[in-house]
Amino acid sequence: MDVVAGLYGIHKKFPGVKALDDVTVELNRGEIHAVLGENGAGKTTLMNILFGLTLPDKGSIRVYGKDVKIKSPSDALKLGIGMVHQHFSLIPTLNVIENFKILSAEKKIDENEILELEKRLNLHVDLNAKVGTLSAGERQRLEVLRLLYFNFNILIFDEPTSVLTPVETDMLLKELRKIVSEGKSIFFISHKLNEVKYVSDRITVLRRGKVVWSGYNDQARVEDLVNYMIGSVSISEKIHDGAYSSSEELLKIEQLRVKGERSNLALNMNESIVVNKNEIVGIAGVAGNGQLELFDAIMGLRKIEKGRIFFNGKEITHLSARDRIEIGIGYIPEDRISTGVAPDLSVKENLLIKLLDSKTIINKLGLLNERKMNEIAEQLIKEYDIRTPSINTPVKNLSGGNLQKVILAREISLKPKLLLAYEPTKGLDVGATFFIRSKLYEYAKNTGSVLIYSEDLEELIQLCDRIYVIYKGDIVAQFNREEFNEYNIGKAMMGLEIKR
């Protein structure tokens, strides 16, 4: 076999976690080698090591049979290794050609040659467009195009499909097969089994930083791969009990218009969204279709240009975020570390930051009652099993799962009538994911309603009573629990008509 790149005996420790423990993988010429694993299994760390973004504690790397030290991406690029990242390595304020120019490579930029390559591979991108105006799919095509233009022979794709619609995903996977048929070699990082099964020649499964299985695609049964990936805990454990009845309206959103980061109308709704009492409603959509603006607008964190929001029968369109918290809206935001918590403050303070003005923890003189604060914080830490050295540890020192539990504990302890949850389990391990999903479900059924957005359709299908699909800033479809169907929802996410 012709091995083009190999990582041997790689060890990597991050504070508190063993990210990689004696990992060895090899990539052959002309193959797609999938590295499969749960979020947090160490896949991205492993590839970052090959690409020079992370330095290993121990272990060696060999490229084309030679031992190499890769200390930075520019070392990797020199060796002919290119990477398509989860967060694109493009500069949105520059145009497409300029984005070609910034990549460190010897080759001259020839527009005609790029156009030819576009034609040959059927990857179309407007060369004069500002990258900021391109869709996620177009940006990814641009990244691939750029790597191929510079003749990188070893390509790493890190979760390339997470920002794509199902059709785009399909296109990409076909392109990848075409690329390897031309002699390139690809590491394909994913946690999505069906894609891996569909596209790869070889599969290596990582769990908690260790290789648990490695072999050819046709040697692996799907059920076994699932087991290798997640071990004994099963995420597909049933959460929803199937029962669902609800009629009393809690939240109603009409004709909402909200501007996005680039002051375009990110949200431009003609359809309404309704959330009833004790209901879990999901929003499905590909990243960047207005869902973030929708959630922020409900919480009062973004200016509403037009439209109305009703809560419990009263209009709240122009209430401040503070007032919305008071009337009972809670929010688990996308950005945990610098929005969901104040990173430098302690675990205790972060459990209480929304309670600081309330009578429960201030005495008659307007001073904080430390004893009461400790009591509440300790109780929440116990109840939510938050692993922290002490209640006074700065919250930024906690692991991702524990950090999210701090946010969840705080939001639920306020007993909001409506809890907004944006990607509540993204990047968390199986245990924490299951814990958070169960808590959300339990909360909806016993206390208040939940409006949840997740990139992971499985999560929505597992939890929700109803699902709205958002596309280009508007609601394009609605599904009741009995109509849930991954294929149909996926189609709606791309703005396609669905036959029912």
Added chain:
Amino acid sequence: MSNLPLSIFFADVITIGIGYTTIFLLASLGEIYAEKSGVLNLSLEGIMSMGAFFGYSFAILFNNPYFGLLGGILAGLLLGIIFAYISITLGVNQVLAGLSIWLVGIGISDFLYTLTFGRSMFLLTAPTLKNVPIPYLSDLPVIGKMFFDHTIIDYTAYILVPVLWYFLYKTKTGLKIISVGENPRAADSVGINVNKVRYATVLFGSIMSGLSGSYIALTVGLYQVGIIAGRGWISIGIAAFSGLNPAYGLLGSLLFGLISALGPSFMIIGYKIPYEFLDITPFLALIVVVMLISKRMRMPSGHGQPYKRE
């Protein structure tokens, strides 16, 4: 008032203003580059003070104003390295790092001056930069004296504007600087050494400020405690005003150069306005200008953020 003093007044404003513009232009062009790569350098005032002291003392020691300019460059490099180390390598909050180097620069230069030349019984004057009239052009009536009879540094500063503009927007290295400021992570993963680029722009900016400081000392041949008198801060304001575009940097520098020239020009024609009011104008103008533009100002996304790989 007859017509004569008025036209003299305007001629003075422009002739003096062009000199003042140079001060702002050198410092703000450097700052524009540093900020474009994502590093806010608030220490200009201190670096300029150090540049003025080094410029003054080198010019005296070597009895040559051009060695003074070298001294200014050296001073900028010295403080620039410290600032870059603190803000880029150590990743300290850039505001804090900038304020501390500002105080260091002011403190060391003023202290050193009082320890050395300031102890002399006589006021020691350094050789000053001589005007280099451009042949033929400087002989033109009125505008010849205004525009074509200045020092080498003045010409250099103005020539640098198109050069730096072109370099930033039209060359590969310039695009890399922009990338580092906009998205350091992405820049890193296309093989750009983020911190190296930032060191380069910060050192360039510091050298330009040091040069600007030495220019101040070498046009009058003197150093005095508090010589920079806020002009470093105004240069930072001009960089913000320019939206980090060198062309607008020239516009802002001209604006503030001319405003600053009003005071001395009034004095020359003997018009009586309390000089404090004239001294106040650039600072007031800066507040007003910054007020007008702050809402619309767009800084690079990575502005003010130290970069560290995860």
Added chain:
Amino acid sequence: MRYMLKETKSDLVVDILIYLMAFLLAIALGAFLIWFLLKINPFSALSIIVSSSLFTPIGLSSTFEYLVPLTLISLGLAISYRAKYWNIGADGQLIFGAIFTMQAIFSVKNYVIWPGLAILFVLIMGILGGALYGLIPAVLKAKLNVNEVLSTLMLNFIAIYFMTWLVDVTGPWKDPYAAELESYPIPYKFYLENPLILLSIIIISIFLIYLLAEKTPFGRYLKILGSSKNTADYIGLNKTLTYIYLGLISGALSGLAGALQILSISHILSSDFDSIYLGYLSIFSTWLSALNPLYVVFSSLLMSVLITGGYFMAGIAGVSQLFIYYFEGVTFVSIIVFQALKHRFKKVIKNE
């Protein structure tokens, strides 16, 4: 919990070591310069600084004179910097406090019935002056997104020139019999020189700011705002109001300092009123206090000792009082560097 206690203790040790090292470095560098350029034994220079500022009556009273304004100003800066509101305009706010005080004195000096009440009134006017001047950059930041570092600095220059005009020949307050740029002196009945009163003002201010910073929701909100603006928005904090409160409080404290400078020390307004730049010096004592209101008085004391000692040195050894700026800058930088390197130091100290 035991694990936690152990950690804080060694943290404190590391912090203290960092400060000590930063000081020693700054002093060593300063001493080297003095020795190198003036051939004066640095140890005797140091002993002059300490003995003159603390163990002579004149020195001690001078040290106290600096201690009062530095402490007051630094208290306001400490809470501002907690919220990453970089107010460096204390000098302007101090000057406007003094200007308001002078105006108040000139307005009421002929109608004074109870001097105590009159003094209280002019103090309040001084506080108001500082607070209003501190309000400007806060409003500009909150409403127009104007960077407060730039605006407060510009306002400092504006205040200095405005004050100079007031006491200049064309200005309204110039005392025609004084050779320097000086105002008319204030009447004797407005003198406030009792050190016990001044001391109580400091102690009360420290106590109040400590309560505000550590024991009230407002104090926590400042920390949240300083930690992450997004989080502040997310919990529904009114940032505009918070910046305005900060501008008012820190301005008021600087204004109080300015009023006290007039009533207890200078008794006139002159172009030299703030020639030592108490506000800039306070940035340093604030940072040295680790933004803790209780430590502010110690860091301010240290600064006062150095300023007074610097003046004595200026007389004896020919070293200018500008030593203080040099020292301030170098120590500031060393502390920041050492703090950034803290984790590495910790490892060395713990022998890991």
